Amino acid sequence: MPGIxxxxxxxxxxxxxxxxxxxxxxxxxxxxxxxxxxxxLMLADADQIASVSYLSLQPESxxxxxxxxxxxTNHARPEELLALDPDLILTVEFTDRRLLGLLxxxxxxxxxxxxxxxxxxxxxxxxxLAELLGQPARGTAxxxxxxxxxxxxxxxxxxxxxxxxxxxxxxxxxxSGTLQNExxxxxxxxxxxxxxxxHGYNSIDLESLLLGQPDxxxxxxxxxxxxSLAQRQLRHPALHHITxxxxxxxxxxxxxxxxxxxITDAVAELHAALPNKP
Amino acid sequence: MLGEIRQARLLGLLxxxxxxLFLASLLxxxxxxxVFQALQETFADTSSVLALILTEVRLPRALIALFAGATLGxxxxxxxxxxxxxxxSPGLIGSASGAALxxxxxxxFGSAALSQFSLPLGGILGSLGATxxxxxxxxxxxxxxxxxxxxxAINSLSLALISLLLNLAPxxxxxxxxxxxxxxxxNNSSMDxxxxxxxxTLLGWILLLRxxxxxxxxxxxxxxxxxxxxxxxxLRWRIFLAVALAVGSAVSVTGAIGFIGLVxxxxxxxFVGYQPGRLLAASALGGAILLLAADxxxxxxxxxxxxxxxxxxxxxGAPFFLYLIIKSRRYNQ
Amino acid sequence: MxxxxxxxLSLAFDDHAILEAVDIELKRGEMLGxxxxxGAGKSSLLRCLAGSTQTDSGVLQLGEQRIEDIPxxxxxxxxAYLPQQTEVHWPLSVERIIELGRIPHLEPWGKLSERDQxxxxxxxxxxxxxxxxHRPFNxxxxxxxxxxxxxxxxxxxxxxxxxDEPVAxxxxxxxxxxxxxxxxxxxxGNAVIVVLHDLRLAAHFCQRLQLLHQGRTLAVGKPGExxxxxxxxxxxxxxLPDSQSAIDTLLNITWKRIPK
Numbered sequence: 053m054p055g056i057x058x059x060x061x062x063x064x065x066x067x068x069x070x071x072x073x074x075x076x077x078x079x080x081x082x083x084x085x086x087x088x089x090x091x092x093l094m095l096a097d098a099d100q101i102a103s104v105s106y107l108s109l110q111p112e113s114x115x116x117x118x119x120x121x122x123x124x125t126n127h128a129r130p131e132e133l134l135a136l137d138p139d140l141i142l143t144v145e146f147t148d149r150r151l152l153g154l155l156x157x158x159x160x161x162x163x164x165x166x167x168x169x170x171x172x173x174x175x176x177x178x179x180x181l182a183e184l185l186g187q188p189a190r191g192t193a194x195x196x197x198x199x200x201x202x203x204x205x206x207x208x209x210x211x212x213x214x215x216x217x218x219x220x221x222x223x224x225x226x227x228s229g230t231l232q233n234e235x236x237x238x239x240x241x242x243x244x245x246x247x248x249x250x251h252g253y254n255s256i257d258l259e260s261l262l263l264g265q266p267d268x269x270x271x272x273x274x275x276x277x278x279x280s281l282a283q284r285q286l287r288h289p290a291l292h293h294i295t296x297x298x299x300x301x302x303x304x305x306x307x308x309x310x311x312x313x314x315i316t317d318a319v320a321e322l323h324a325a326l327p328n329k330p
Numbered sequence: 331m332l333g334e335i336r337q338a339r340l341l342g343l344l345x346x347x348x349x350x351l352f353l354a355s356l357l358x359x360x361x362x363x364x365v366f367q368a369l370q371e372t373f374a375d376t377s378s379v380l381a382l383i384l385t386e387v388r389l390p391r392a393l394i395a396l397f398a399g400a401t402l403g404x405x406x407x408x409x410x411x412x413x414x415x416x417x418x419s420p421g422l423i424g425s426a427s428g429a430a431l432x433x434x435x436x437x438x439f440g441s442a443a444l445s446q447f448s449l450p451l452g453g454i455l456g457s458l459g460a461t462x463x464x465x466x467x468x469x470x471x472x473x474x475x476x477x478x479x480x481x482x483a484i485n486s487l488s489l490a491l492i493s494l495l496l497n498l499a500p501x502x503x504x505x506x507x508x509x510x511x512x513x514x515x516x517n518n519s520s521m522d523x524x525x526x527x528x529x530x531t532l533l534g535w536i537l538l539l540r541x542x543x544x545x546x547x548x549x550x551x552x553x554x555x556x557x558x559x560x561x562x563x564x565l566r567w568r569i570f571l572a573v574a575l576a577v578g579s580a581v582s583v584t585g586a587i588g589f590i591g592l593v594x595x596x597x598x599x600x601f602v603g604y605q606p607g608r609l610l611a612a613s614a615l616g617g618a619i620l621l622l623a624a625d626x627x628x629x630x631x632x633x634x635x636x637x638x639x640x641x642x643x644x645x646x647g648a649p650f651f652l653y654l655i656i657k658s659r660r661y662n663q
Numbered sequence: 664m665x666x667x668x669x670x671x672l673s674l675a676f677d678d679h680a681i682l683e684a685v686d687i688e689l690k691r692g693e694m695l696g697x698x699x700x701x702g703a704g705k706s707s708l709l710r711c712l713a714g715s716t717q718t719d720s721g722v723l724q725l726g727e728q729r730i731e732d733i734p735x736x737x738x739x740x741x742x743a744y745l746p747q748q749t750e751v752h753w754p755l756s757v758e759r760i761i762e763l764g765r766i767p768h769l770e771p772w773g774k775l776s777e778r779d780q781x782x783x784x785x786x787x788x789x790x791x792x793x794x795x796x797h798r799p800f801n802x803x804x805x806x807x808x809x810x811x812x813x814x815x816x817x818x819x820x821x822x823x824x825x826x827d828e829p830v831a832x833x834x835x836x837x838x839x840x841x842x843x844x845x846x847x848x849x850x851x852g853n854a855v856i857v858v859l860h861d862l863r864l865a866a867h868f869c870q871r872l873q874l875l876h877q878g879r880t881l882a883v884g885k886p887g888e889x890x891x892x893x894x895x896x897x898x899x900x901x902x903l904p905d906s907q908s909a910i911d912t913l914l915n916i917t918w919k920r921i922p923k
Contacts, residue, residue, distance in 0.1 A: 221503050223518065255635055258518050259361040262383050278501035279437055281510060288520045290386035294379065334756075414752040540771045547766050549753055550815070553746045556715045558819070559739030559767050604753040604799075 077186025078140035078161075084128035086114060087310030088142035088165060091178060093119045094194060094313065096185045103136050113274065113306045115314050130154055140184065144310075168311030170234050171202075177311065194313055201316035205323050208240030214267040214327055217244040217256070219291070219300070221273055221282035225256040231308050232272070235315060239322030241268070262294050268325060269295055274305035301325050334603035337612075344615035348396070351622035355392040356384060358629055360636075390521045395621045395639075397524070397531050398516075398580040399590060402426075403617020404610055405573045406591025408538055411545035411606030412569050415477055416654065419591035420577045423481040424460035426586040427488035429574075430511045432456020433582035434492050438499035446522070450530045453582030458574035460484050465570070513640030514587030516625050527583040534576025535614075537568055542607030549606060587640045589647020590617050596654065620646070665724075666691050666854050667742075667823055672711055672721035674704075681707045682718070683878045687856075689823065694845060694855045696869030698862065698889075700899050703875040705858045706747060709825050712856065713744035725823075739767035743821035747828050747858075749812050754799040757792055757811050758783070764818025782818055790814035790844060806837035813844055824848060826857045830864065839920045842868045866890060866914045874898055887914055 080102040083089045089108035092101060093116040101123050107113065108120035126132045128151065133141065141155060141162045155162050163184055168174040175195050182191025216236060218226045226232035227243070227250030236243045244264040245256055269291055275283060286300060307318035335343075357365050361383075368380035406419040420426045436452025467480035492511055496504040544565050547555040556562055581587075594616040595609055602608035624642040631637055667689040674682040682704045689695055697705045710716040712723070714730065723730040725741060733741075743764070751760060764786070765779045775783070787796055790810045795803060800811065809829060816824055826845065830838040842864055845855045859865040865872055865886065872889040874882045876898040882889045890913065892906035903909050 222506070257360040259359050259363075259383050259387055262379055262387065263361055263363070265379055275501055275503070278499070278504075279440075280499070280501035280503040281437070281507050282503035283501065284437075285518050287522075288386075288518060289522060290382055290520070293377065293382050293386060296377075543766050543769065543771065546763055549751060549755060550760075550763060550812075551746065551750050551752070553710070553713070553715045554744065554749055557713045557739065557742065557744035557825075558763070559736045561735065599753070603759050604755045605759055606753065 078138075078184070080136070080138045081140045081142060081185065082126065082133060082136050082138035083108075083142040084126060084133070085143045085147065087144050087167070087312070088181070089120065090114065090116050090310055090312050090314075091165070091181050092142060092185075095178070095182050095187050095190050097187070098122070100185060102138055103132075112276065112304075113309050115306060115312070133160070134158070142181070169229055169231055171198075171231075171238075171315060174198075174311045174313070174315060178313070198313045198316055202238060202319060205238060205240070205319060208326070213240055213242040215244045215247075215264065216241040216268040216270060216322075217261070217264070217266050218270050218272060218303075219256070219261065219286065220271060221275065221280065221285060223255045223258065223285055224253060225250060225261075226253055227251045231311055231315060232270075235307075235319045235322055236270075238319045240326050241322060258288065258290065262290055266295060267327060268298055269300045270303050270322070270325075271300050272303045272305050272308060274309070298327075333600070335601045337602070337608055340601055340612055341615065344612060344619065348615050348618045348622065351619055351626065352392050352396055355395060355622050355626050355629075356388045358626055359383065359388055360629060386521060387518075390524045391516050391519045391625065392622065393524050394519045394527065394583060395516055395625045396618045397527065398584045398587065399618040399621025400614040401531055401534065401576040401580045401617070402587065402590040402621070403594040404535065404538060404614035405577050406617070407595040407606070407609045407613035408541065408545065408569050409573060409591070410595050411548060411609070412566065413477065414548060414551075416596065417478055417592070419589075419595075420457075420573060421586065421588040421591055422485075423477060424464045424484035424488065425457045425573050425577045426581050426588070426591075427485045427492075427512075428460020428463075429453040429457035429578040429581035430586045431460070431488045431492050431495075432578065434495050434511060436582070438495065438501060438504055446526055447529075450526055450579040450582045452578075453580075454530055454574050454578030456488075457578035457581065458570065460488055461570055461573060509638065511585045513638040513644070514581075514585035515636075515638045515640065516584055517636050517638075519583070523583045527579045530575045530579030534572040534574075534579070537572035537575070538610060541565060541568060541572075542610055545606040545610070585638075585640065587621065587643055589643045589651070590620050593647045593650045594620055596650070665689060666726065667712065667856075668724045669708075669712065670722045670724075672708070672718045672723065674707055674711060674716065674718050680878050682711070684721070685875070685878070685880055687712070687873060687880075689854045689856060691822075691854055692849055692852055693870045694849045694857060694868055696865040696872045696886075697856060697858045697875060698860070698865050698872055699875035699881070703898070704878040705875055706827050708875065709744070709827050709856065709858060710746075713742060713825050714738060715744070736767055740819065741821060742823045742825065743816040743819050745812060745816045745824070745826040745829055747831070751800045751808075751812075754801045756797050756799055757803070758787065758796040760800055760811055761786055761792075761815050761818050764815040767819050782820060786814045786818045789817070789847070791840070806833055806840070809833055809837065809841055810844070813841060817844070817848060822853050824853065824855045826855060828858050828860065830859070830861065836920060838864060843920070862890060863913055863916060867916065890914065 079100055081092060081096060081100050082103045083092045084105050086105055086107040089104040092104065103124045103126045104120050106125040106127055109117055109125060111117040114120065130151065139161065141160055143162065143164055145164055145166050147164065152162065165177050165181065168177055178191050178194050182188050218232050225245040228246040229252050233243045233246050244266045248260060248264060250256060271286055291300065303318055303321055307314050363380055363383055368384045371378040372381040372384050402420055409418040410416055432452035432455050433449055436448045440448050464480045464484045468477045489512060493508055496508050544560045547558045547560050552562055595613045598612045598616050599609060602612055625639050627642055628637045628639050665688045669687040671684045671686065672682055673684055685708060697708065699705050707716065711718045725733055761783055762775065765775060768779060787793060792810060792814060795807060803811065813829055830841050833841065845857060846868055849855050869886060871884060872886050873880060874889050874894055881898050882894045890910050892903060896902060
């Protein structure tokens with residue numbers, strides 16, 4: 053059927069040329085970053101998706117490994133992207149500048165989502181991407197689902213919040229202005245790191261941690277069954293003594309590696325860890 | 331010129347300094363705590379926070395500094411005496427970097443099922459291997475230059491292998507830990523760390539307990555020493571084994587802290603009348619003093635992330651090393 | 664009874680014979696001079712006697728016992744060895760170096776006893792080292808160094824002292840000083856084997872000489888019996904005109920150190 057094939061070819065050329073702001077939703081969307089992979093798979097129609105990044109197939113970091121299998125994957129290499137002939141490329145704020153420059157030069161349309169550090173930023177990302185994909189209703193529904201999941205979690209009175217913090221290999225913690233901070237607060241904990249004046253993702257001194265007397269320590273590593281000095285630090289006996297032998301609770305890293313609706317699961321897990329829950 | 335001091339007086343003085351620094355290292359931490367209260371609580375109730383900071387954070391660190399510093403000082407003195415070479419030291423002739431290599435293999439590639447003693451064991455084997463290799467490369471009666479060259483070669487090889495292995499290691503944190511192994515750090519040490527380094531360290535020390543006289547005799551060269559009753563091959567093996575056990579265990583916990591084994595014996599030599607046997611105990615105490623002091627300093631220096639203790643010992647040691655070179659140049663003229 | 668007896672001592676390095684069936688005997692009170700050209704095997708023989716080189720074959724006896732049956736430490740107490748070029752690797756003081764001589768007598772943890780101290784004092788004054796006792800070794804002159812090293816060997820009160828060219832590179836006065844110390848040691852009922860190149864000193868101080876040549880004993884006996892024109896020509900490849908009278912002069916010369 054050469055006629056049809058020719059027609060498609062012409063249509064594609066037109067689409068490529070005309071899709072700029074013509075109001076028609078993009079139909080060959082390529083995502084080159086795990087974070088945009090996840091939102092894309094949640095918001096787009098199947099036939100809008102041309103490719104997702106290979107990272108989305110890895111179940112330990114990806115929430116959408118099951119669905120992602122149905123699509124071609126890419127490694128964010130320029131050659132691959134050209135062959136895919138996308139009408140929209142999705143990625144995040146921090147992407148290789150040379151790749152971005154190249155894509156820009158070749159005239160591709162690239163949308164970069166900021167890395168969210170709060171729930172409202174996650175919502176704004178969802179809303180923005182849903183608009184781009186021409187799926188605003190799906191965006192609204194997803195946001196609604198998130199909010200209702202969060203509202204299931206009973207709020208903890210300010211004076212009854214036990215102290216907790218995230219403690220990562222190499223002694224890093226999440227202070228104010230991080231997703232972990234907001235999740236801890238929503239789950240009913242008070243974040244010791246933020247109280248100590250730590251902002252963002254930063255290291256906390258062991259003595260300072262102990263003096264804060266946390267009731268619970270959380271960790272969130274993406275290291276699997278590997279060993280290093282950094283990871284060994286989490287086994288410091290003082291950490292167990294200070295929480296009266298409550299083990300460090302591991303919250304899967306995939307909740308935070310990208311800000312997204314899965315934050316609600318993290319909040320639920322953090323909440324479930326509260327001591328003496330009513 | 332600095333003169334000889336009676337041994338008992340010298341050791342007493344060094345003990346007092348080491349003891350004071352040990353106490354000081356319990357007093358100073360990254361946070362200021364009421365130490366007196368902490369002490370009271372330690373003896374009354376171990377579950378208080380202050381007691382916890384004292385016994386689980388500061389105590390292990392001070393103990394490790396004490397034992398690792400003493401090990402490096404002692405082994406430096408023993409090696410210099412055996413090789414009759416003022417530049418021999420665990421850091422220069424490969425014992426320390428070999429130990430770090432062995433420990434890296436054990437830690438990053440050993441299975442988690444292995445006992446935690448696989449770490450010092452790796453350090454001990456690595457240290458023994460590297461030291462013997464340098465010794466064989468340089469030959470038995472190596473001059474300073476040959477020994478240093480062989481040491482440089484084996485050190486570079488060990489460090490290159492450490493970098494390579496840490497790049498290949500499955501843990502994503504491994505690469506960032508290269509500096510830690512190369513410079514050494516006592517940060518966040520726990521009592522567990524102390525317990526795993528202790529057996530090898532003590533064994534090494536015990537092996538060195540009775541070598542003093544033989545090392546004294548070696549002052550007059552190998553032939554004379556043999557005629558004075560020294561069993562030379564056995565002495566060599568004893569010292570290599572002792573250094574491997576002690577340095578291997580210490581480095582597997584602290585990383586390769588440099589220059590202590592080189593500098594400390596030199597600084598103390600005049601006070602013991604240059605007698606290698608007397609130098610051993612003094613040098614062990616001196617090593618403990620230097621490492622304790624360096625470790626207190628890194629805690630007090632204002633820095634975003636803590637400075638590695640090896641950086642401080644190198645900052646003290648490297649100029650001293652240069653001074654030695656200049657001094658030896660003047661001698662030879 | 665001989666203090667030390669070596670029978671048919673042989674030594675080879677890589678098929679190159681160093682010593683071939685050398686017999687040697689040392690009696691109480693005597694000074695035996697080992698002479699011979701360079702490479703004759705004098706130092707090797709001395710090293711074998713000192714136990715720092717193992718002979719390939721032959722029997723070495725200390726008194727009635729074979730040397731292998733005597734514990735290392737006892738050997739060290741009975742035999743002292745002064746190698747040809749002793750380097751002192753750290754700038755120890757004279758007194759500390761002489762103290763090292765007492766090592767064979769000390770327990771691993773023991774301190775110097777009264778007796779040790781006495782011996783050290785005796786050796787220091789005997790070697791005329793009192794003014795230098797606190798001086799670092801590396802600040803001494805060649806003659807002083809030689810005396811210190813010899814004093815160290817004597818401090819262990821050895822019944823046998825093996826000295827390898829102890830007077831090499833010394834001026835005549837210092838040579839006499841060192842030889843006098845060796846003779847003094849012999850006079851106390853001990854014995855010395857000394858490697859010498861200076862035939863005048865050998866003739867004057869040694870009761871017996873053993874002339875080695877190419878790893879074998881060419882002659883052994885009283886100086887007059889060993890220092891014959893034939894032996895000297897064979898061993899040293901030198902020709903002395905009017906040799907017998909020259910040798911007679913050599914044997915009869917008496918040197919005295921001017922008292923200080």
